[in-house]
Structures are given as C-alpha cells and as structure tokens.
Amino acid sequence: MPQSEDIHSKMEDVQEKYLEQKERLLGAIDSAKTILSDLRIFNRDSWVVRYPQLRDQSAEESTPVEVSTSKAPKRKTRKGMARSMTLASIADETAEEQSNEEDEDRLVAPSDAADFHVFRLDLKLGSHGSSSSPAALVSQLEKASIANLLDDRIGASMNHINKLRQRVEDKSSKVLVTGDLNAGKSTFVNALLKREVMPVDQQPCTTAFCEVHDAADNDGKEELHILKEGIPYSREDESTYTRADLSELESIVSENENVQQMLKVYLRDARSPTESLLSNGIVDISLIDAPGLNRDSMKTTAVFARQEEIDVVVFVVSAENHFTLSAKEFLWNASNEKAYLFIVVNKYEQIRDKAKCRRLVLEQIKQLSPRTFEDAEDLVHFVDSASAFQKDSQSFENLESSLRSFVLVKRAKSKLTPASTYLTHLLSDVDLLVGANAIVAETELERALEDLNRSRPVLEKMKNGREALDESLEHVEEAGSSRSRMRTKEILNDALVRVGQGKLGVEVSGLNMPSYPGFLGIWEYAREVRKTLLTSVDIAVKLAEDEARKITSTGVDKVFQLGEDHLPEGVERSRRVFMPEAMFSTDKLARKKARRQSGALLAGGVYTLGISLGQRPDMLETTFFDIFDVQHQFRIHFSDKSSEEEDPSLTALSVASVGLGALTMVGGKALGVRGVIEGIVRLTDLLGNQTARKWAAPVLGALTIGAAVYFVLELPSSIPRTVGRRIQATLVKENEERVEDASFVEAHAGRVGRESRKVLRLASWDLRERFRNAMEERGREVRGAEDMERKARKAVEWFREVEQRAGGVRCAVESIAEA
Secondary structure, three states: OHHHHHHHHHHHHHHHHHHHHHHHHHHHHHHHHHHHHHHHHHHHHOOOOOOEEEEEEOOOOOOOOOOOOOOOOOOOOOOOOEEEEEEOOOOOOOHHHHHHHHHHHOEEEOOOOOOOOOOOOOOOOOOOOOOOOHHHHHHHOOHHHHHHHHHHHHHHHHHHHHHHHHHHHOOOEEEEEEEOOOOOHHHHHHHHHOOOOOOOOOOOOOOOEEEEEEHHHHOOOOEEEEEOOOOOOOOOOHHHEEEEOHHHHHHHHHHOOOOOOEEEEEEOOOOOOOOOOOOOOOOOEEEEEOOOOOOOHHHHHHHHHHHHHOOEEEEEEEOOOOOOHHHHHHHHHHHOOOOOOEEEEEOHHHOOOHHHHHHHHHHHHHHHOHHHHHOHHHHEEEOOHHHHHHOOOHHHHHHHHHHHHHHHHOHHHHHHHHHHHHHHHHHHHHHHHHHHHHHHHHHHHHHHHHHHHHHHHHHHHHHHHHHHHHHHHHHHHHHHHHHHHHHHHHHHHHHHHHHHOOOOOOOOOOOOOOOOOOHHHHHHHHHHHHHHHHHHHHHHHHHHHHHHHHHHHHHHHHHHHHHHHHOOOOOOOOOOOOOHHHOOOOOHHHHHHHHOOOOOOOOOOOOOOOOOHHHOHHHHOOOHHHOOOHHHHHHHHHOOHHHHHOOOOOOHHHHHOHHHHHHHHOOOOOOOHHHHHHHHHHHHHHHHOHHHHHHHHHHHHHHHHHHHHHHHHHHHHHHHHHHHHHHHHHHHHHHHHHOOOOOHHHHHHHHHHHHHHHHHHHHHHHHHHHHHHHHHHHHHHHHHHHHHHHHHHHHHHHHHHHHHHHHHHHHHHHHHHHO
C-alpha cells in the first residue's frame, strides 16, 4: 500500500511538471506562429526573402573564414562541421556574373545546424546527387520564384504548428505502429494487446489504418467502426461510420485490400492499469496499426502524412532485412520533428549472429536518429513478437515497460518533445534565414549608399549644367549660322563685283574667258562670255557652300566637345557621323516643291531651286544690248549720278539714241551734249554750202570707217564688261522688286545659313536628347537607390529584431526540452 501511494505521488509530480512544460510550450508555439506570420507578410509586402544555399565542408579543410566581402559582417564559427552559405543569384544574370556574385557573398554560417530542416525547398531535378540537384536548381530560379516557394513552405509550417498545438492540448496520446512489409507489425500489436485482434498472415495483410482504443471510450462495448471517406468521424454520430463486429475485421481488410480504409477498433483489456497500455488509468491511448511503407506509393504517402499527427512512432523493422530505403526516408522525415523514435527490431530470435545484427542496426539508427541512438537502451528493443505472443519473453516485457514509461511516465519526452523538436528546427531555420537576409540587406544598404554617393553628385552636376549647356548649344547654332551667312555674302558680293568688271567671279583652274572669234562671230562671242561669267558665279556659290561646310564642321565638333564636357561617364556618345558633302543636296521632291513656291530662289533667281545660272535658258539668252549697252552709255552722257540708282530697264529714248551714242564715242568718246548740238548746227550750215556738199560724202565715209574700226578693235574688251554689268544688274536689282530681301546674294546667304543651322540644330538636338535621357536615367538611379536604401535599412532592422525574437523563443523551447 505505501508503495502504491509512492507511485501515485510520483505520477502526480510528473503530471504537474508535464502541465507546466505544456503551458510554456504552448506559449512558444504561439510566439513561433506570430514570427512566421510576420515573416510571411514581410516577404510578401516589403522584402523578397532570399534563399541561402548551404554547402557542408569539414572543419579540418576549412579554417575559420571571414566574409570575403567587406559588405557583410563577420559571423563566428564553431568546432565541428562548418556550413558555407551562398545567397541564390538571380537567373537573368550571366553565369560569369553569378559566379562572381557568389564568390563575393559567400559566408560561413554557424555549425549548429547543417542545413535547413523545415524550410528546405523540396526541389527534385535529375537523379539524386547529380549536378542538377535542388541547390543547383535554386541558384537558377528568380528571386520572386524562390520567395513564392518560401511563402508556401512558411504557410505549410504555420498549418503544422496549428496541428502541433492541437496535439499538445490533446490529453490523449496517439501511438503509430509502422514499418516495412512483413516486418511483423500486426503480430507486434497483438502481442502488446495480448489478444489476436489484427489479421496476421505470411503475406502482407494489413492494408488499412486500424486505430485501437480502449472500449471504455465506447461505453465499454467492443466493436469495429468503419469510417466513411470524406466525413469527419464522431462516435456520437452514427452517420459518420458503419458498425461491425470484431470478428469481421479480417474479412473486411482482405476484401478491401485495394481501398484505403480508416477503422476504429474498441477493445477491453482485462489486465490491470499497471500492465495495460490502453487501459492505463492515466492517459487515453490510441494504438494505430498502419500499412507497410513499401507496399505502394499511395499507402506510403498516407503513412508519411499521418505521422505528423502522431505523438509516438513505434517503428517495426525486420532483423532479417534491416532498414530499407523507404524506411530510412520515413525515419529521416520523422526525425525532423520527433527527436525520439521507439524502434522494435522484430524476428530477432531467428538471427544466428545476433551481435552483428545488433551492431549493424544500431549503426544505422545512429545515422537516422542520433537522439534515439543516445537513448537506445530504452528506445531500441530486439524482440520476437510471435514468440512473445505464445509465451512469456523477458525482452518483450522490457519492451512493454519501456514503451509504457515512454508514453506515460516520460510523457513530456514522448508528447512534448516532438513539438519542441519541430519548433527548435523551425526557429533554427528562421534564425538562419533572417540572419542570411540581414547580411543581404546590409550588403544592399551599403551598395545603395555607394550608388547614391556616385549618382547623386552626377545628377546635381547635370541639373546645374543643363542651362549652361543649352546656352552653349544656342550660341554654337547662332554663331555657325551667322558665320556661314556672312561668309557667303562676302564671297558672292566679291564675285558679282568682279563679274561687273568683266572678270571671272572666282579664279579657278579650267575656267577661262572665251577668245574673240572676230567681228562675224560677235554674237556667239557675247553668248559664250555670258555663259562663262554665269558659270563663274555658280562656282562662287559652290565655294561659299564649301566654306559653310567647314564652318558647320567646326560647329559640329564644338557640339561633340560640349557632349564630352557635360555628359557623365558611362553614357554612350553620339554615333552620328557628320558628312559635309551631304549638305546642300537637293532631290527631285525638293525641287518640285520649290517650283510651286512663288518667289523662292536658291541658285540666283526667283524661278527655280537647285538649277545653276549657267544652265538656265533665260539667263543665257543674248541680246543686242550685250554688245551695245545703250542704257549704260545713256546714263554716262545724259544722266546725273542719282540716275544710276534708277531702274535700268530699257526705254524708247535709249533705243532712239543708239546712233547718237555711237557718234559721241567716235574720236574723243565723250564730246558732251553741247558739242553734239553745235556740231549738228555747223553740219547744217556746211550742207547749205555747195562746196561743203562736195566734201560731205568723203567725210561721212571716213567717219563711218573710223567708227567701224573703233568697234572692231574695242568690242573684245567692251563685251565682257557690258555682259558682266548686265548680269550684275540682273542679279542685284531685279529680284529686289519681287521678293523683299531676296536678291541673289541674300537668297544664297539665307539658304546657306539655314542649312548650317539645320545641321547644327540636329547635332544639338541629339546632344540634348542624350543629356535629357542621361539625366532621367541618373534620376531613376538616385530614386531607385533611395528606395533601396529605405527598404534595406528597414529590412536590416526588421531581420535583426526577428532574429532576437526567434532566438528568445528558441532558448525557451530548448529549456523546456532540457527540463
């Protein structure tokens, strides 16, 4: 009796300690859920969380490494395994840039966790261990894709935390018995129950999840409940299940072996509470017999999913086969949450070399679940369930005692440890994730500050120099256009003055005045002189255009130099190539358009554009006045100086005075009006005298011969002057009446000036556009850097704060596990 009271008192103390640890763990679960929720929101709204790649390297090969870039802080390393962490690069960068970026951002992370546990992205590409591994695939994904995958993983973790909370709050405990096919799971369950309830055969038999409860939970009735698929089970609601007798269990399982069923089995255990697992008087226990792992993929997946809601996993392994691949995968997955697994090595009595079997199994357990291996004396049992069911077995009794202690007495270890282990792994992942992203944020913060220090002064300089650039470009345009215009005026005015003197407008090789063909070819001579002089004027126009090309080329060079002075480094300079020969080129469309514009002149008249003077029929037409310039002679002999400014058009008086003009030029060239009148009076008196009449004929003949000789000798030099004066008068005076300020010189000066301005304006426009685009680009860079600075600064503060919160919760969870 005193011994029973001591046991009861001890159980009360254990229960009280369990409840205290339970409340602390529930608080840690709520804190972890809040951290995950904040992380998920921050990842979605404020910062794209990066996923670090982890590479294991032995401590012997890697000395304590400092971050290879000054942008990231140093992280301490511990003894043992070190972890190389590389932040995933963005996929749209080149492989070389990725390599460089990875080298710069390589960090050595703490060695207390070799890899992600919960946040590990489940990516599979290619064969296991190939170069196309998940880590390699992560490095090729875009940041947004990785962030979405992490968001899904965080969401799944939050859902699992909710299940963890339900399991911790649940006063009952669920024990899952699973393992490979033919490992003897059902036999082991029957041995625990001391009743042959589960169907047993040499072939795989159990294909359903059979959950065994104490009959006390079913009003003391032993029966079988077949759950309906897709409907939550409730014992009080018979519409959620179908009743059956226990004797029908084997037939139901065998008839529905291809259908995944959920069965509830209610049993009475006549043993005392100190011996029975189901009817223990302390905790409600449910024992779940699961299908074999390697029966098919669907069954295996179902078992994997079910283990998340299980408190204790009893894994039955055949001593003959040890752990298969599916068994190892299950144990590895379960150990992420459950640090302790209860492992039953069945059919052990049939092994000859038992020591070798024990050694090999324990070595595998050490790799799959290190914490289980450390407590192998209580958690790993080598038994033969079939023999134990037939007769008493000390090894099986030890197994029962250890399992009862693990489930009931060490309930904090069996029920709370899975939750605390999961939280520890989860918070370790959070610590790794936020720590890595804090480093990234610090790196990007420094990079943003560097970008601001580089871009902001450039932007300010460009803003301050924009007005000066505009003024300089306008000055270059105006100076180049004005200089071209004035130079054209100088060249053409000089050319017209020379033409008015009967000389070539410009002296060029290959162009000479025609030779005098004689009196009989005087008409053709006048035509050739006109054509030659007009051609010289055309050449003067070309010369003026060449001068304008040089001036414009100098202006373009100045514009390019302004670009070098004002455009920042890194901005592409203009690729335009100035071709001076392309200036002043006219096409058919331009000439056609010009002909429709009245008064437009470009090449010396008000008629057409682009036609040389030497090719225009109206300018080549030769008249009598090209030989005898009556107008000029009349102005000289009969007009005062002011008359020279009058209209030089032909009058009837000038035509009538041609003879008189000729007479006045005979002998002295300039006799005067009075001398002419006196000569006429005297000539009349002489004609009245008979003697004088005899001499009149010889005298007139002599005069005629003298005049003819004069004209023959003087015409070769007078015709060029006469034609030149007429050309000069036509080009200078005639157009002024038709178009204001549109004389030959002014028209060409305006045309040449406009062409120069057009070229310079185009070069200036190109520079202005490049300057504007460069300033907009620098503005975007500054705004982007400022935005990145704000985001990175906020991220650094947030990640460091979350790192502290996660660390505090993690310490609390670890203290619960150590208690």
